Amino acid sequence: MTKQYFTDFDQIPAYMDSFTNQENRSFTKARRTFRLDRMRAIMERLGNPQNCYRTIHVAGSKGKGSTSSFIAAGLKALGFKTGLYMSPHVVDYRERFTLAGEFFDDGIMLDTANQLRSLLEGFTFCDTYGENVPTTFELYTSFAFLLFKNAGCQWAVIETGLGGRLDATNIIIPQASVLTPIELEHTEILGGTIPLIATEKSKIIKPGIPVFVSRQLPEARKVFEEEAKAQKSPITFLEDRISIQRTSIQTYCEGIEEREQMELGFIDGFHADVSLKMLGQVQADNCALAILVLHSLGLMTADSLKAMENNTLPGRMERRFLHHPIFFDGAHTPKSIESTLSTFRSAFIGNGGVCIFCCVSGKDYQTLTGLILKSFSTIIVSRPGDFKKSNPELIYDTFLCSASQLYPNTVKNIILEKDPDRALASALELCEENQAVLVTGSFYMAGEIKEALCRLTGEKSN
Template sequence: MAITTFAQMIDFLENFTNLEKQTDNYTTRTYRLDRMAKLLAHLGNPERSFKKIHLAGSKGKGSTATYLATALTASGERTGLFLSPHLSDYRERFTLAGTFFEDAFLVQVGNQLIKAVSTFTFTDQWGPTTPTTFELFCAYAYLLFKEAECSWAVIETGLGGRLDATNTIEAEAVVLCPIELEHTKILGNTIEEIATEKSKIIKDGQPVFIGYQDPRAMEIFLGEARANHAPVHRLDRALVALDSKTTEGGEAVTYRWADRAEQQLLLSMRGSVQAQNSALALLVLRTLGFNESMFLEAFCKNTAPGRFQQLGSHPDLYVDGAHTAHSLSALLSSFSTLHTADKTTIIYGALEDKDHVHMVHSVLQHASKIIISRPGTYKKSNIVALKALFDELATENHQIMLIQENDEALAYAYAHTPSDGAILACGSFYLAGGIKEALERREGLGEPQLA
């Protein structure tokens, strides 16, 4: 089989077992490292051709990864960036620091992977098994980065860490972003269990950079680092204070470092969480010896799809993928500095296996008009049950609607939001992507590419 378009490559990859569409069944047959290790060996271990930074965490790892990749690129390093999930285009997953590869190159390397997979075999005690879609995404990214002659790559875990397909790499730095209850049916029901899963990306002697953490997660991370003789760099020790303010022009951040240095930056990505994400990235870059004078300008201009992203105005339209209780609360707090609840319409949708009660409470505090809409069909959700929860917790001052289709939800929001108000779509990256696609159809831009 040979492909001629990138869309055909995605069709090929999606024909395998796609664990991203599951919310449970964490089995050793589907989630394992030995099959991925053998696949990489079969490909000639392309991941060994560049230096790597490996990130795990419940929130902020995608944004932190983009800050790192942007800074490395500005420092003269050709840098690959592997992220998941994508917002509206599969090409977002494997880029040159956010810049898409040419389609011809994607096809060329895609055919290289397809040919190699056709001769790949793996057998366990239950019989022959094939790679998963995510394992092939990883392998594809590594081949792209190798063929593009990348000197560095920033790699984000897909789920957890211990049995994540990315956990077959040896990185120059491991970055652990904040931990929160998420994917509890797969990763565990406590902060400690989830932190343990994510801590397993720590390798022997590799430097570990730890963002702000729940004390229970911090204890797990420090214990794993000690067991692996890994030097630890903690953001809560490197920073004396971190202050930020969300403005129309961006996020104004003041960093007060323990070495008495003070920095003031205006970040293009808005939201208080970006202060933490950028600070963790700066700690990594400083420690690895990169010169801030080379990358700070690009660092401040860094953006990422679906992170407090403004797509329109009159009324302002934003999409954000915040999908945990704390990240959603932080988003809404920052959002409220720009827009009042009485002129805000929130389009909300969340997947199963989330902290729905706390997330719904946060939404109700920041908008009077709320539309529940389906966060795609990629993973399971129950928007009828979500609507019932909103009805139970709402007051008489709230207007709660259930509009399943994103196009109809966006049309209703535009029709019922004042021109000096705002519409915010949040709760899931899949919803954010769906609203972005709905906007493109509404504005006659056609179907988003390869969504």
């Protein structure tokens, strides 16, 4: 009988987070923990659960979570029991491993966690570098692989955590490899140029396995073409197969749902008119990539398309309403912030509103604050929790300095309010008629304010 190490779900992440966690520590300190030897040993110990269902592997700098969720939604609509493994979570750790967006029952999650710990307890193994303790991400990945097996999943969509080459997920042999846009990110570990980062991501390409790639910078595209050629893998680029015509976003008003409208035309004659709940050009591209993948695998139907249209994801222009529309978006790079701001402006046709913002340490905060200042006159700097280091005071001072230098003749109302409940209350109070609140800067910032909203309304966070 399996020993009962866990009796409550919250005990599971507490246990796993006690190991080396690359999500909230220095990359230089964590560098030596990125290995695949150990992950293969863990999977062997568990009976290689990752081989018990078909998989699609998704890597990239931006959009990989959304693309993964679109693919999973399409597979689920076909009647397949579909696991979805993603990171990070916005509010609840359960967001990381779902049945195409729906939480598993706590019972099977507890059983799986107890099984995992029982099999690994006392198990000693040494990888090539002499490390015999798994990392947090390796444990989460092992848990997801085992959970999907225990649940009887037929498909699983697996998002990489960081990079690709040495990512813990890179032990699967998928039905397809998917690569989303490459940006400069995590340069401490992945390299300081687009080609270096693209090279790391390209290593999810497996011999002979089809590869599907989103719009890319030329230098990233070249890397992917070369890797696919080396692996003898057929590669398809989104822009070579589909023409995308984005038409409009409906203007927001209470009781009317915004939709991202686009038309897709494939060179093989397939055509789709798509109306997405998830707003923005970025999401239009992510959905188009997901449609390309499923269409190419012979898994695209009207039901799949409908499921993709209605797909939503926490922290991706996620919408709530309390006196005013409130949008939660985890954008945290200059390009993603630009996209989020463009979508926000399109939805509200220049009416503006209030922005609650903070990014975690290590981000390009000077560029990010400059972009926010261009779009908002009222900005509230809050604190994105304590999972990762942040410095709200530095962000606040940067806003003040930039505002005085760049907008000396414009009134900019910049407020420091680290308490998320008070930050949300202030934003709603300062928001004028026909305006909205945008919460952005990190998934953790979105999560903090989302929880504050739930405390205010009494609703569940998910």
